[in-house]
Amino acid sequence: MNRRQLIKNIAAGTATVFIVPSLLSSCQKEELGPENGNTDPSDNTLTIDLNNSNFSSLVPEGGSMVVNNIMLINTGSGYIALSSVCTHQGCQVSYNHSNQNLPCPCHESIFSTTGTVLNGPASSPLRKFDVMPDGDILTVDLS
Numbered sequence: 040m041n042r043r044q045l046i047k048n049i050a051a052g053t054a055t056v057f058i059v060p061s062l063l064s065s066c067q068k069e070e071l072g073p074e075n076g077n078t079d080p081s082d083n084t085l086t087i088d089l090n091n092s093n094f095s096s097l098v099p100e101g102g103s104m105v106v107n108n109i110m111l112i113n114t115g116s117g118y119i120a121l122s123s124v125c126t127h128q129g130c131q132v133s134y135n136h137s138n139q140n141l142p143c144p145c146h147e148s149i150f151s152t153t154g155t156v157l158n159g160p161a162s163s164p165l166r167k168f169d170v171m172p173d174g175d176i177l178t179v180d181l182s
Contacts, residue, residue: 083180083181084181085106085107085120085179085181086176086177086178086179087106087176087178087179088175088176089175089176089177090175094106097118097177098113100114100115101114101115103133103134103136105123105131108122108123108124109122109123110122110123110132110134110141110165111177111179112152114152118170119152119167119170120167120170121150121152121165121166121167121168124165125146125150125161125165126148126161126162126164126165127143127145127148127160128145128146130145131143131144132150139151139152140157143161146160146161148160148161150164153167154166154167168180
């Protein structure tokens, strides 16, 4: 191995050590922990108390947040719940209130608020969940 090849190998190894972990961490999901919502797997529901300050971003129209990989959105006329995991490669989608859609930052798929794919490369819709409001309590049926 000559000096040039050695330097190339060291540069490639260094890049791999620093770049790959940062790319993987950029796809991590930000969500509330189990202490902020009902996460009993046998219950098949997610319960959200809108009076809890952890969920204050859901109160105004257009407000949204991710809880346990579920994107909750206040449409103004009610609440919707969709999987927050892009069906293309599992990145975390966000909610764009002004465009009324859910873009995926990784590969630019775009979903409607019904979960339908508006723009690929994703080809499968986001899973939609039923939301039952009862006053300030939202119950999301996960079954």
